[in-house]
Amino acid sequence: MRPLPRGCGRRAEEAGGAGVVACRGVGAREAFQGQGHGAFVAGRAGHRQALAVEVLRAGRVASLFGDVSEVGQDQGRAGVDSEATVEVQPGQQEFLRGVQVTAVAGADGEARLGELARALEPSDVRGLRTPDVARAWTVSVPCALPCTVVPVTATPRSRKPKGPSGQARPTPPRPAPPRGVTMTASREIRLAARPAGEPTASDFELATTEVPERLGEGQVLVRNTWMSVDPYMRGRMDDAPSYIPPFQLGAPLEGGAVGEVVASEAADVPVGATVTHFLGWREYAVLDAAAVTVVDTSIAPAAAYLGPLGATGLAAYAALTRIAPVREGDVVFVSAAAGAVGSVAGQIARELGASRVIGSAGGPAKTKKLLDIFGYDAAIDYRRGGLPEQLAQAAPDGVDVYLDPVGGDHLEAAIGAIRPGGRIALVGAISTYNATDPAPGPNNLFQAAKQEATLRGMLVTGHLDLFPEWTGRAAPLLADGRLRTEQTVVDGLDRAPEAFLGVLRGANTGKMLVRPGADA
Template sequence: MISREIRLRRYPSGRAGADDFVTVERAVRPPAQGEVRVRNLVLSLDPYMRDRMDPMTRYVEPFRLDEPMTGRVIGEVVISRSPGLPVGARVVHQLGWREVAQGPSSLFERLPEDGLPLEAHLSLLGMTGLTAWVGLTQVARMAPGSNVLVSAAAGAVGSTVGLLARRYGAGRVIGSAGGPAKRRLLLDRLGFDEAIDYRAAPIREQLRRIAADGVDVYFDNVGGDHLEAAIDVMRDHGVVVVCGAISGYDAETRPPGPDNLEQIMDKALRLEGFRVSEYVGMMPALAAELAPDIAAGRIESLTTVYEGLDNAVTAFLDLMSGRTTGKTLVRLGP
């Protein structure tokens, strides 16, 4: 059998481009005893993958050159030599950007037969939902009535933070996104109380006006000028949840730090980063809370879906340049 896969051909300098990737065909051998073959159906794309294209990254292991890029995927078992994963079972795994995945059954986790859309297991019930949920409930320990600010609010994690903040009784939910269309999306579809188009004027100036009464929790997906602006409007004993720093992922030199760090002491702020990989054991708790509402149609995630492996690189580049909204997915098969 022949399968196509996408590999990183070279580590990008600055913004990644199509020439940094290559699509390769390779033969797939018959599965050995204890192995399964999986036809991939939906691939998840996330900003952290750009960090993995830096050989010096410390957050996660870098992608290896001339090997298939990894990432979270849902697929269907088509050949099984493992009794625990029969043909037809839907599974999630990390083998990434390829049409067919094969290996020991231990690499694949069987999905529950819950009738939910596959996309839900990569968004609200996947690492995206877990990231937002952990950040708000475990790191920030958000209290009802809190004013919550989130950057990259039209993205996968940011839009989920907004959804969950409202669910947990936030006083005001403020989001920042790039462009007037995304600003309207936050207000009209995602239910944010206030929204900022950070391209319209300096974020620091806008936030001082819109959040003049202060912010209790800032969920940071961007870093840079957004973090600096948020520190200005944090209330005493506020919490900054440091989740990502997408503003610096393409930078060729290390960006300068915020110029107002003394306010961390003055306001007794808490800045705390986290690695969602350390919280995967809480996935069942997340599913127990959200799955019933997803099944009933009371909550849903925002997604941008591309079709086919041929469009995976385009989808990733669009994600990194801000041309997608919500969770970015690539549908690899029916």
């Protein structure tokens, strides 16, 4: 590794194949220009600002680096711009799709940025998006190769920039791709605003972008045919610490998807293969081959790999085998029993030897399906009220296992009914996801202590090692009809936000899926 120039320090560890160097003070520009390709950022001296740099690899964020703050503290001359740089280390350029700098917006709600010049290829140029802070930055990329300079207008996260007439500014034209490079138009859903409470359609925006058909070594271009919308995504809309990073304002959302490989530079992932990956909410995605999984559509339909053979099916299996294991003769209670996890969980509990399986769902249509399709012995309609009383009627001697995707009153009712040595798997809390104030906990928690019951949380990502075991058991059950499932399908990428909002309101039976390329 080369020594750092004077005034520079390493701002982040090696991540995603790109090392990062940040420089401040007089001479930083000259020091950086001698170091290679990268992004150069100049800010007003003496002001504390945050600078986030995302290195995009194969179309997805590989690294998010920390603040470059107190820019200009060691400048020494008031009113002179100090300088900060971020460098992509030599030898990594061929793996990067570009460098995106999240700059700052002016106090009047508009950001007047300078220029974005490309360090790799013109097709790698990305737009600039800005959070609301106090000052504007000038952004440029010093080039060892011939550069194309592209004027850009940044968009503050709270609203579109306005012109003198109050009308929204048009999006600047995209640069033409280099000669011989074909671009594919792709629509995507981006996060337009962070919701307070229940999300609305205005928190999302549909945008059209372009993805290159010329791929790097080991990359694939996937046309998404199915995508998943799931309750956990609500948490990613908030800018708050969690087990998974939040969605970024102005950037496309992410989530599970199944698609067809339409171009490939990876020997193990040929054109025509069906793959699963995590770049949903868009029509096309460029990914590293390591980020996709080839699935066998001869044993199950492609959509099943987002439902019973995907993360939701795995969540039900892991919950009832590892977190709150079902034993022969157990009484099992499942909330959200007509949803993606619950509709599979009741049938798994039966396969594992449960003597009685009770489900809760909203409305008579869903409770009927619990009994007629999903194999439940008793069904509770929580919309009727009196949840503890309904549960006591369905399980007069109590319950041994409770699978909880809901939280709130369902968790309280289950604790009230738990038997000695009972097990509760906490897999979600959809009843609280839109809360603007902290949700109260169960008022009978000590009942769990008296019964020596176990309450254990679960993230499905901690149990991915069970995938082969689960799919090996589930695929034959699905094929011969012993595992019965349903899905709720919404056609058209533009309706994906509608589908997501529907999941939060309980509009789905089974797995909620979107067909991005289908017209509504």
